[in-house]
């Protein structure tokens with residue numbers, strides 16, 4: 550199985566997983582970028598997985614469904630291009646004979662879902678849309694800080710080798726903020742150096758891994774004294790995990 554990030558728009562990635570014959574894509578905001586990649590590799594599109602309703606994740610779904618006949622999957626409770634199979638927490642789908650589990654991860658949007666699964670002969674994959682970014686997380690458009698913290702805590706508990714396939718290349722900006730929160734985190738400093746080198750070569754910083762995110766992502770580290778203390782310099786009243794998380798997210802919004 551090969552995993553490819555297809556760049557789209559300014560900073561989106563449409564993730565493709567393929568077995569040299571059939572492919573699935575995740576959050577195809579742009580159909581043409583997917584059709585071009587399918588043609589380059591001689592692939593048939595078998596499945597389209599959608600994480601949430603934003604247009605940069607759904608804009609290419611109708612054209613791809615119509616031109617390839619691929620099965621579309623998406624969240625149970627969000628506006629979606631019909632027809633599709635709607636999914637909620639605990640559902641399992643088996644595109645390309647992979648077993649992918651659905652996790653409901655509200656926060657960025659109210660019904661956002663993620664897909665996690667083992668890949669034979671390789672590390673597991675997580676398609677997390679706009680919930681978890683490398684060294685960051687999605688903005689809270691529809692959910693509460695408590696919901697987002699619960700969602701991110703679930704993702705952080707996945708196996709550490711899991712390849713984290715985020716839907717945007719936001720890593721450098723997220724790292725600048727993460728280093729403002731934890732300037733003495735040496736793994737964070739080393740990761741920033743690697744990410745800068747990759748971006749200078751116009752290469753993706755993704756996929757990340759759950760193990761790396763646990764070490765560098767401040768939004769997965771709000772239970773640690775270093776992160777809580779940094780947040781309390783900005784918001785002294787943040788004294789429980791949800792309040793620390795909420796203040797951290799607000800700090801990032803203004804950063």
Ligand SMILES: [Zn+2]
Nearest residue numbers: 601603657679
């Ligand atoms: Zn979004």
Ligand SMILES: [Zn+2]
Nearest residue numbers: 603605679716
């Ligand atoms: Zn997005």
